[in-house]
Amino acid sequence: MLREMEISRAIIEAYTEELLESLSLDVAIVGAGPSGMVAGYYLAKNGAKVAIFEKKLSIGGGIWGGAMGFNRIVVQEEAKEILNEFGITYKPFKNGLYVADAIETATTIASQAVKAGVRFFNMIEVEDLVLKDDRVAGVVINWTPILMTGLHVDPLTVEAKFVIDSTGHGAQISQHLVKRGLIEVPGEGPMWAEKGEELTVKHTREIFPGLYVTGMAANAISGAPRMGPIFGGMFLSGRKAAFEILEKLGRG
Amino acid sequence: MLREMEISRAIIEAYTEELLESLSLDVAIVGAGPSGMVAGYYLAKNGAKVAIFEKKLSIGGGIWGGAMGFNRIVVQEEAKEILNEFGITYKPFKNGLYVADAIETATTIASQAVKAGVRFFNMIEVEDLVLKDDRVAGVVINWTPILMTGLHVDPLTVEAKFVIDSTGHGAQISQHLVKRGLIEVPGEGPMWAEKGEELTVKHTREIFPGLYVTGMAANAISGAPRMGPIFGGMFLSGRKAAFEILEKLGRG
Amino acid sequence: MLREMEISRAIIEAYTEELLESLSLDVAIVGAGPSGMVAGYYLAKNGAKVAIFEKKLSIGGGIWGGAMGFNRIVVQEEAKEILNEFGITYKPFKNGLYVADAIETATTIASQAVKAGVRFFNMIEVEDLVLKDDRVAGVVINWTPILMTGLHVDPLTVEAKFVIDSTGHGAQISQHLVKRGLIEVPGEGPMWAEKGEELTVKHTREIFPGLYVTGMAANAISGAPRMGPIFGGMFLSGRKAAFEILEKLGRG
């Protein structure tokens, strides 16, 4: 006989176990967009203890809608190998551009990331950072709907050796350091696809002890141009951050 | 050199081609939740021309949040084979219950569905049905944000031999027949997991010439009980609808 | 040294333990207003396993604001003994009326209820009932902010031998039976304090197998008059329901 109470128990126990195990992490990634999920995939695959906190219910960030809702994305030659790594289908366009299905891209990356060992905590927003002795040491989390409704409820805290801000052009995690005067965020520049793709990878780095930026957050932190619905730079940025952190964790 | 205009052109051409090809379908599925995506997967895998229209940007319906945001779901013995078909990881709980990760479940089903040939049109809402000579003959579509903002803009129309209403407990597509007095929808009953799981599959059927219901929409149409975060019935319902339609299409 | 992670762990473990223990209850009370809390107090004091689910963050229902924000409430002679039971201060007015402080009343009842063994689950809304073989058998719960924001997330289920609807004049829990055509709720009548006080207690009863109503919900279910900022009937109604249920539980 199917008993409702056992369904409830199965879910509560499984989730709580995962949550308790994630209170102390190697890497806490904020934002389940393309660069964050790719970073998570490579980190988990290489043995790091990693969780992604995503404020929405669904993962994928800006991938889903392609451009203006035309749900296709473009990837250039340099990043084709990452599509291959994940097993995402693509078609050549011209001049070294490839077109992929936005839905397949978002879901396949996430599916592979979970299988590689990444823990996703969705509907959970990082509302602040832990900062001790001038080093980022974790994230402060709360249910997104609690924050959306303005209910006055305290958060929980998760410790992490490294935090990755992959929250996109708002660079929302880095903003917690900005408002305390510790760093500056100029914001992303106007559109220039070629420069944007190049600089996204270049600006992927540890901007404050313990805090990495990837993808559009990397651009925003550095005032580099935005690039629109081309995703190669996002993927390469996530992979670069993962490998740099793995090295620092002694897993490189 | 990376030219923005070519990125634009690649996306517009790829999407338009897909959209034009989808103006005449074997099956139009409305709602990319568990039963709709499973139905789509089996239909496409067996050669039907099928598209899923999803009003949100992301697919997955009610899977993402598990229960109360504890992102795990439960599946019972009878539906384990579908988890296996898609390659979703699960752990046994007790009494024939299995626990799976909500993120992995949602993304893996979608990823496999695309690879099997399902076309997803997200951020597109079905605002009405086509009805000719007392048979459902297609769907009337519009951008979701146009409908959300109440802008006065006409829709487009897609022809289909069959339409599946997999929009969940609201049975929103069936409602278009309700408001014209053609069918009645009693709405889902109170929680009773065992009965709900059993009846979901039983009530999966062609409720009006050309229109199938699956998952919670099947329960709502029949006044059967709801069942909470157990998903076996959803999966089996989707598969049942797919096989019944395939037979009528001559592909069974 | 104070470690954030240990604070997190302490809270998660304590809450989860309580939640798991509450998945199967003697009595699930919905609404932490005056009648619900008084019912809970007497039930717990007499050994029943009881939890109160309250959709707001704070308990107290309509007590806090007195009348028009003038934070005093009135209690009549017949209910004075309940004020005494809880240790609430009051001053005589005239004609058998007593005035008490609204803040003291709300907080003292709640404080005593917890000490008597009642478990409070606040910020949790009962979104439906469990109904098996024509008997109410539990409640379906979800985080209030999830419901407020319309996020699509499944609920959990709690089993209970009895459910008390003490949600006030909306009788929100009973409405779940109304919309399935199982009972009727005429709604509270116009103001008539004397009749209202008398009928509140009289109409406190099991309106459907497994479901009790108390306080204003009892009036709403029976079409009895409302009574304004006099609380004796609320208190007596809660106590009456508690004693009737205790008897059925074999603890009377």
Add this chain to the structure above:
Amino acid sequence: MLREMEISRAIIEAYTEELLESLSLDVAIVGAGPSGMVAGYYLAKNGAKVAIFEKKLSIGGGIWGGAMGFNRIVVQEEAKEILNEFGITYKPFKNGLYVADAIETATTIASQAVKAGVRFFNMIEVEDLVLKDDRVAGVVINWTPILMTGLHVDPLTVEAKFVIDSTGHGAQISQHLVKRGLIEVPGEGPMWAEKGEELTVKHTREIFPGLYVTGMAANAISGAPRMGPIFGGMFLSGRKAAFEILEKLGRG
């Protein structure tokens, strides 16, 4: 027989063809108000490849309501010839002022602009500029309802030799350069009709390589006075910008 699918196909094909052809323009005009439409008319009439992007569904900007909803507008002697050019009816008032119907003015200008070859893209908002090597080189576009609803969807990009900001007193396009610290926008001054009319035309100019301002945007950029429901300056400003750009395009 009238087939819905063919209606859909006719519209999708006609629009996509136009959109693809507009991915590389001589002039991208932002804002279909009086100065933008007049500029577009003269540009197209003289052979430039020009499109107007308008964030609302309807064109016309501030013309429709006349003043306080009294739907008449005033034009002075100097601009009468433009009314004649478009074939708009007017009546003399006194002191060289003429009164015209707001509806006739808005629709006749737009009707003539389309016939002259201007492509209108309505319900499309320019959300940023393309900026390469310190020259404005195009516009970044998205569906307005996507931006209104805050959906996270990437834009498309259109290349253009010149961009005209005719978005009115907010000078919204120029603001994209302001927030990057490239130019300053003091905002329009208080009302002074005579000065305002005179300066609107004078301040119509290329404020940054590749970017022109017209109409109220020209005033806002220069801190010149506003002028209320008199439209001569708007029309003359649009014509001036057109002729200056035509010369630079070698069509003057």
Add this chain to the structure above:
Amino acid sequence: MLREMEISRAIIEAYTEELLESLSLDVAIVGAGPSGMVAGYYLAKNGAKVAIFEKKLSIGGGIWGGAMGFNRIVVQEEAKEILNEFGITYKPFKNGLYVADAIETATTIASQAVKAGVRFFNMIEVEDLVLKDDRVAGVVINWTPILMTGLHVDPLTVEAKFVIDSTGHGAQISQHLVKRGLIEVPGEGPMWAEKGEELTVKHTREIFPGLYVTGMAANAISGAPRMGPIFGGMFLSGRKAAFEILEKLGRG
């Protein structure tokens, strides 16, 4: 010298004169969509005193967005002559379908209507009907923004021999008779382009003494199918209503 006060005076006097002259009309048309404007054009062209009241600032109704924002519309063979009458450009598609630009269509019809003598009152909503001795005898008008903001302000009244409800699928003017129990409005049926086009013209008629319906309002009144972004029926409906009324006015 340009004096602000004279600009104000010119506008107030011109508008007030028009408003006073329109207090007694042959025909009051409600809604400046395709059928209403076409009706107005033919009425005015044949000497009737006619005004169109439009609740939005801009005219055009559902024409602007084409379908899903793809701003093209389709017209069939039967209505081509009306495109010719107004001088709207079109291109043949196939099977007797023609494609026209939505912007050109909306603005050219309105421009020609004003020139033919129609008075437009935009941003004015008809909030009720005048009904005397069981005949519609005029309309009750108010500023739209007053109604949008819920300000408590009385309306003005305009007398008319005939009123045309061309408010689209809501048939908002006819609703004022519905809520008084004088007529019934079943609402538009599901999509079926061919039937819809045919029935729109057929159902264009005087549904109550003094009240005509055109376009989608005619379909809604009769429960006929909707037809999507094809506009021939709209145009023919407007023309039919005009000629029927002209005859009754003795101008046929």
Add this chain to the structure above:
Amino acid sequence: MLREMEISRAIIEAYTEELLESLSLDVAIVGAGPSGMVAGYYLAKNGAKVAIFEKKLSIGGGIWGGAMGFNRIVVQEEAKEILNEFGITYKPFKNGLYVADAIETATTIASQAVKAGVRFFNMIEVEDLVLKDDRVAGVVINWTPILMTGLHVDPLTVEAKFVIDSTGHGAQISQHLVKRGLIEVPGEGPMWAEKGEELTVKHTREIFPGLYVTGMAANAISGAPRMGPIFGGMFLSGRKAAFEILEKLGRG
């Protein structure tokens, strides 16, 4: 026989006549609160051509609610003579304080002001100033509901020799000069009734050529303390401004 059209005509003609006559004023008062209405009363009584523009439908500003909705106001000895001038009833409290009914105060002042010759234009907001050769020369007006709904509609202009900003603590009219860098507004100080009453009158003055401030706007302009529900300073401020302006108009 009562004809609706004549009622319409009577109102339109009476209002338009008044509006046209008010396009050129001696004094334009913005805000029908206590200081503005008192100023208007004394100005009109002494022959000045004066109009009050009030953005709400009703006049009275902050008088109606007394304090916290307890609808009584307090007036001190020094201002008793103004209560007498208007014929407002009052009762002595103690220490030279008098209590009056808020409703009687608001309505009696307004009633007397109209009888003295003040023209009220309610539901009309002053959205900007006219500024010529460094002197305030009039006000720019629009319907409040147009501004509330954000509709894009141009304003009308009214010329005036003097403008009084009696808009309360926001000093909204003076803000139009602040945002152009012409004056500074520190904002009202914390509560100190005695100082506030004294300084309100003292700071009533011409703060920019052609622009007077009265009441709380005078305090805000000067950073003087607020004073709560005592109205003597408001009344005296209005009278002071009136007499100073009358002198400059040669009517002192």
Add this chain to the structure above:
Amino acid sequence: MLREMEISRAIIEAYTEELLESLSLDVAIVGAGPSGMVAGYYLAKNGAKVAIFEKKLSIGGGIWGGAMGFNRIVVQEEAKEILNEFGITYKPFKNGLYVADAIETATTIASQAVKAGVRFFNMIEVEDLVLKDDRVAGVVINWTPILMTGLHVDPLTVEAKFVIDSTGHGAQISQHLVKRGLIEVPGEGPMWAEKGEELTVKHTREIFPGLYVTGMAANAISGAPRMGPIFGGMFLSGRKAAFEILEKLGRG
């Protein structure tokens, strides 16, 4: 010295005294529009103990805006004597119509009503009726902002021998009897000024023991036509109700 605390005390004491005195009334009038205030004036003038409860901060109802914001109202011959009674200025139009200033009308009636002895309680909404032994016996009141914000706060109760519903076309007070099935309210009919004026007075009556309706509420209760910005019927209705009630109170 002016002490803030004494200002507070003066206001609290004066208001509380008035409120306590008003807990038992001869007549409770709901809605301070034209008919309610006129009724109050005649009742108080003839010695009845009467209070008006108005949910807005300001009194006046629909008078302020005239028609479409053109702030003039019309009164016909039959009601001229009431304008004279209050001392309101008016100008003859033609055919027995008179035009008055809306501001003067609203404020003068209120000012005279207070002086005659009417107590106004503004910003207080009547949220229900007291009903004992099938007779309306009082009103249930609460602060409007409490109801607007949905705060859960109990009301206070005021006893009255008679209640007048002068809340306008919504007949909100009578609705409390409608929703309990005690009376029916058909709602106002379409516009017909002559009939409306005549029937407003005729339908002014005691619709349920203890409950009178006046003005538009009288029309709504009887399904009579609305009449627009002519106010004679409103005034005469208020006076009629006052005299009928005075007679029943033994003061006629």
Add this chain to the structure above:
Amino acid sequence: MLREMEISRAIIEAYTEELLESLSLDVAIVGAGPSGMVAGYYLAKNGAKVAIFEKKLSIGGGIWGGAMGFNRIVVQEEAKEILNEFGITYKPFKNGLYVADAIETATTIASQAVKAGVRFFNMIEVEDLVLKDDRVAGVVINWTPILMTGLHVDPLTVEAKFVIDSTGHGAQISQHLVKRGLIEVPGEGPMWAEKGEELTVKHTREIFPGLYVTGMAANAISGAPRMGPIFGGMFLSGRKAAFEILEKLGRG
């Protein structure tokens, strides 16, 4: 017999008496969170005349939700004695941490505070300070729903020898001095539980003559770290402020 009017009278009289007595206080505490209520308890217990103003209907501030809605809180060794003082149940966790029930904590502190003599004024917001001769001398109060709805209603004033800002991390009362340039508020720092707990107590002090800060407001004023759901520092901060003020009041 129970008479509604007597219930009303009892409440109005009891509240008004309390309010009048509270117009002059020793200490006005703003915010009924943990530090404010603890401060109030110790102040009242030692004879000070003290009132707490709380803008919400319910007291308790951030206690109710524990962390992320898991309604447990943590207290460290140093503050255990305060739990004992109030009689709150707790369980040891490890490393000197104790877990308590959030509901019991919030309600027991409030219940004891009332019994100790603290007057609570809930649903009342402090909208400003009284400031005389550079010393905070009281608070300016208004009903919260009046402020929430933006109604234009004056406040009342309460005199106090000391004011405590215990409004949490926003330090809303101190902000009234910030906006006048009298003090600076850097805002709370990122999470660091140990430092935060230590500094909360240290920074509890008189920041401006007459104004104390406690709890998170003390941290915000000093830029100290936040600490999450551990409450020892809150309790100790409240007690420290109470004892310092008692000393200055001569009651130490």
